[in-house]
Amino acid sequence: MSDQPLTEAEIELALSDLPGWSHTRDKLERTWTFGGHLAAVAAASAVGWIQEQRNHHADLTIRYNKLTVSTSTHSAGNKVTAKDTELAGTVSALLD
Numbered sequence: 517m518s519d520q521p522l523t524e525a526e527i528e529l530a531l532s533d534l535p536g537w538s539h540t541r542d543k544l545e546r547t548w549t550f551g552g553h554l555a556a557v558a559a560a561s562a563v564g565w566i567q568e569q570r571n572h573h574a575d576l577t578i579r580y581n582k583l584t585v586s587t588s589t590h591s592a593g594n595k596v597t598a599k600d601t602e603l604a605g606t607v608s609a610l611l612d
């Protein structure tokens with residue numbers, strides 16, 4: 517998969533297929549809210565397995581019952597690439 521940064525138009529197009537995700541500060545980001553803390557921790561663990569398979573690792577932040585997934589591509593100068601839009605779609609399919 518390409519490590520080239522996506523253009524703003526390409527990111528907007530990708531976001532139309534990624535409900536709940538936003539593009540802020542050169543990252544794709546989405547927060548999920550769960551029934552409790554352990555559900556958020558379990559979700560983060562599942563996302564971790566997906567990330568290891570891809571060798572592409574979003575930042576995962578847990579705040580009690582919320583999990584925020586925030587992804588950019590370091591090797592593209594911390595910009596959004598197809599690796600991020602693909603990861604976002606896969607994480608959404610898992611957690612929604």
Ligand SMILES: C[C@H](O)[C@H](O)[C@H]1CNC2=NC(N)=NC(=O)C2=N1
Pocket residue numbers: 571572573574587588589590591592
């Ligand atoms: C060497 C290895 O391919 C890189 O460090 C991988 C690992 N995980 C990564 N994760 C993210 N989010 N961006 C990267 O550029 C990246 N690169």
